[in-house]
Amino acid sequence: MEQLGLSAPVIFFAAIFTNNILLTNFLGMCSFLAISREVRSSLGLGFAVIFVMTCTSGLNYLVYYYLLVPFGMEHFRFIAFIIVIAAFVQLVEMVIERSSPVLYVILGIFLPLITVNCAILGVALFMIIRKYTFLQSVAYGAGGGIGWTLAIVAMGGIREKLRGAKIPKPLEGPGIALIIAGLMALAFVAFSGMIQIQ
């Protein structure tokens, strides 16, 4: 199961920079384009994603290797992961609502959105395909979440500045957002010499 030479911290940094889940794997694009109009809401969604992604990647690891594999039910991993993610998000929402109203105001409206965020499921599927250990999976989840947040906050900042810019009408909204994302991805390609995970 161990991938040689890739310790958890290496995977953590690789997931943030060289293999940024949004800019190289295109995961979580829908909410990326919809929410990234301003820094504030991007940040809120980002924190929710970091939290949920870190926890669910660990949970999904346990579910896959201790529940599905022993019974030979690997094909049901899609259903299992979706249920784990949905249940976890629901649970977190209830806990936060009771215990921390401040946190609920910050994260509350974003939590339901996360269930359908493909990045969360994507991280779980990548960790199975790449045969990560438990520690590596959690590191990948945390790094992936931080990388995603980094990208969406940067995007929110750029789009705030763009408000006054003159853009051809058909290009407004998603069109220009995609092209900016392309430029950002180009910048992130520069990191790719540092570490490679596959």
Add this chain to the structure above:
Amino acid sequence: MARIRSKSVFITGLWRENPVFRQILGICSALAVTNLLINTLIMGLSLIFVVTMSNMTVSILRNITPTRIRMMVQTLIIASYVIIVDITLKAYLPDISVALGPYVGLIITNCIIMGRCEAFARNNSLWPSFLDGIGSGCGYAVILLTVAFFRELMGFGSLFGVQVMSVGWTNWVIMVMAPGAFFMLGVVIWVVRSFGAREEEAEIKR
């Protein structure tokens, strides 16, 4: 009434409410698998299958599904069809299955399918739901193929793995990498929308 509608339902999904460039849904996979035409074709077909079948299933079950848990039911229906696709690809097209990697599984969270089930199939009978599924599935596949056509042509100088560019052609490596996908989809949306804008103006004048 029914006859007129069924054709327009199909066209609506294909063009007027095209999931990718009109509603900006489901572009995760649109970007990830489009560097080779053949992968894109398989992805498109899988998606058409899943969206059509789950639309029909949701439509059949629409009267007995409790409203409160309908999202969960829809997700499970979609996931079951995705599992079928995944197993089939693994058995018959193992290479492509490896190349598509997690993106087959990600069809589940592709907002197009959930969107169609929620917006259309839940309130309509079997036949329109079937057409709606095929329409929006094809709309998605067409855009994907357009993006993939240019990316493969510029990035590898080939189409479906067959070399078409002459020897002197220098491959645009950037088109194969991630940034190329963003640029290409951005440009496609730009072009299509500028045509769409004219169409809408014409409609308003009428």
